[in-house]
Amino acid sequence: MPINLSTISNFGGTDADEDALLLDSFEDHPAYSQIVQHERFCILGRKGSGKTAIFKKILQDRQANAFSFGHTFTDYPWHHHDKQKKAGVPEEQCFVQSWTYLCLISLSKILLNQDHSQPYSEGTVDHIQRVERFILDTYGSRDPDVTQIFSPSHKLRFSGDIGINWKIFKASTKIDSIEMEHLPTIAQEVNHNLRTSVVESLNPENHYYVLFDQLDLGFSIEDKAYSLRLIGLLLAAKELNVLAKAKGKKLTIGIFLRDDIYGSLRFEDKNKITENFAAPVYWDHGPNHRTMKSLMEKRFTTVTQSSKHIDWEEIFDELHKMTGRQTKYQYMSDRTFLRPRDMIKFCNETLTAYKASMDGAGRFENKHILAAQSHYSDYLYRELEDEIHKQISNxxxxxxxxxxxxxxxxxxxxxxxxxxxxxxxxxxxxxxxxxxxxxxxxxxxxxxxxxxxxxxxxxxxxxxxxxxxxxxxxxxxxxxxxxxxxxxxxxxxxxxxx
Incomplete structure (x- = not known):
């Protein structure tokens, strides 16, 4: 039976945050498999390539032995984070310890609030208790607000086993707490002890994910501090991931980053991360890619509520070629940046043109695509403006x-x-x-x-x-x-x- 296209409202949204079909029509990209299986942690791609879709998929998947926490920075207090910049180290290292601390607090939240296998063994009882005591003493809750991790209203509090060398402070009195502003001075020691207890507490039978998305918000190519923050996060994630793997733990500190921003960063270990830990999100080109056609076919199947897979050719009339003897799929692909959001938008505009034509056609024809191009072209340019205005003033x-x-x-x-x-x-x-x-x-x-x-x-x-x-x-x-x-x-x- 022919598909009644006039009953379909759309094929999904261009923004992962507003895409109602995202999870039901998710396309398992190799980059998704690599981060889920703890093989790669740095997911790279152009805006709209599907990074946030992978981010949201991991966070929203519910499995008994998989736990995740996601960071987005629309409301993150960067000014508090920036005060944790460590002096006396190479520039690319100045934010490593503060990111490490944030990752460890995030993992502590998972261990104390999500992972009900804790303590998973007798040997980890002391470790999980140390984690709980430190979190409670410092933040007053087992589940602290991550946006307030570096807030000056908090004090680092120690119960005697965190292993801080107090000689860096005046030793005239016993000190059991310090202001958060002093964290950079002792962050390396705090992290060393907290990291030991957190990593030892991770159940080797479980999967743990701490993910960072929306890192391009507020990006400016001229802002050196922004680049240093990103470098610090990449280095902190690499160190924690390597350590966890060496300990036999299934942990990924995952980073979702625009490839052009990643390309602009300069630091010593970048090539190691690129070669061993980065997974690009490609569509219709490059190694280990998926096709936008297969992605759209999943969406066609979902919106039509079909019990069988709906092929592209059931929606688009491919018997009649476009200009230059191109298939409709190739014609449309050439007008995208090979990003899912572009193809979704083009298909949505074609659907709108189809409905407006009222010509009784059973599938999308050449004329519907041609009628859709003007609105689609406006969209593509607006998308470009969002990226280009920060880097090319004229x-x-x-x-x-x-x-x-x-x-x-x-x-x-x-x-x-x-x-x-x-x-x-x-x-x-x-x-x-x-x-x-x-x-x-x-x-x-x-x-x-x-x-x-x-x-x-x-x-x-x-x-x-x-x-x-x-x-x-x-x-x-x-x-x-x-x-x-x-x-x-x-x-x-x-x-x-x-």
């Missing part, structure tokens, strides 16, 4: 230059000519070659590579290969086709080589 002028090109296909000379014609809009000393490089870094443009990596000619795009570098000497360049409508461009120029 991006709006650069976009005006692209609009003035008239066609998707252009040469460097075309760009320079358009630049000059719009120069009156520019204040400052921006350079066109640098502008093209920056536009490439956000995949607004790609460049033509004859005899590309696969042996044939192709266009190189940053969103497909984060390691690629811009070639200013390329013979041809192309604006990403997803921006064609919003920029008012024609399809190609006559000089298009392919």
């Amino acid at each position: 991006y709006e002028f650069y976009v005006e230059v692209l609009k003035n090109l008239d066609s998707l296909q252009f040469t460097r000379d075309d760009f320079l000519q358009s630049w000059e014609s719009r120069r009156s809009l520019l204040s400052g000393d921006d350079k066109p070659d640098l502008a093209m490089k920056q536009l490439y870094s956000f995949s607004l443009i790609g460049y033509y590579s004859p005899g590309g990596g696969a042996g044939g000619s192709e266009y190189i795009w940053k969103y497909k290969d984060q390691k690629s570098t811009f070639n200013e000497n390329a013979s041809q360049f192309r604006v990403h086709p997803g921006f064609k409508e919003v920029l008012g461009l024609k399809k190609f120029s006559r000089s298009d080589p392919g």
